[in-house]
Amino acid sequence: MSYEAISPVVAFGAGVLSVLSPCILPLLPAVLASSTGKGKLRPLAIVLGVSISFTLMGVVTSAFGAAFQAHLGQLKILAELLIITMGLAMLFEISLFNAFARLPLLAGMNEKGPISGLLLGLSLGVLWIPCVGPILASILTMVALEGSTASGALTLFIYSAGFAVPMLLLAYSAHLSTSKIKLISRYDAAFKKGAGIVLILVGLWMAYQNHLSWLI
Template sequence: MGSLTLGAAFGAGFLSFISPCVLPLLPTFLLLLTGSGMGEAQGKGRLLANTLAFLAGFTAVFLAMGATATVLGQLVLDNWKVLEKAAGVILILLGLFMSGLWTPLFLLKDRRPFLQQKKQGVLGSFLLGGSFTLGWTPCTGPILTAILMA
């Protein structure tokens, strides 16, 4: 394993931040964190509380993912044969679905429970941070993995 400087880690994080799947969302997140999307201006204290809650949600998800990675990795290795067979069955079922030979109704439903209830304030910012982490892990994950592996 090589050594990684703080500057290299910061640079990699910055590149991840300005990637096309993260940077365009910044104005929306800022509006949600400041409360401007609710039609009322919030003070600096509210912005700080929402920002800290966003970062806490972001951090909580990454910590949970990191803490469970080893356990899940070992579980996958222990049950590799069964998982291969289950994955094969799922691929066959999805192939039948894509070909139109099998149309399960549960795959055709669109449900968005979080759009009906808007979470605002600190709890909403925490949930936004967690969702951001889960949603953009494919964009930020490779760089984070490289940093953690160094």
């Protein structure tokens, strides 16, 4: 397996970390608790919709990477710069995705049934891109480098599973109140800075492997 391939554990952990975004975590109790009252299957449908959105992103990005495999050297340089940039954005809390960050994420929440839940989940998968931008962009960048559609779909499916587990726990657990969510949110900055440092190190390691390892 090439070094660009993403470990399933890393992809899953990235999905869990993405839920801790300050513009996602505080909204989840409102979205999911209300959805549970409109049918026990509706939260599952929402999570499925979000997972489909992220998995399709993996397929599209992998196809893009496969199309540019002839220019892999340039693609790797772009990937290194992008991942380091995403890491710096997280470390210094610089928002690169403000343009859509305040879109109405609760649209369609009052509809009943799993079908509307699925459609809501598909929408949220797109609307939440600003919130999970640096982590998701880094995952998609690595997927593009690998250039395998099947592997890309699997990686983003695993990422989606990491995203889905906390959502389902929130939806079906009476013990996770809004106040507890706010308590968890207090540590969001620390999580983001830690993830930013990891991304910077990954980008620097990729640059070393691609351009400097021959010096030793």
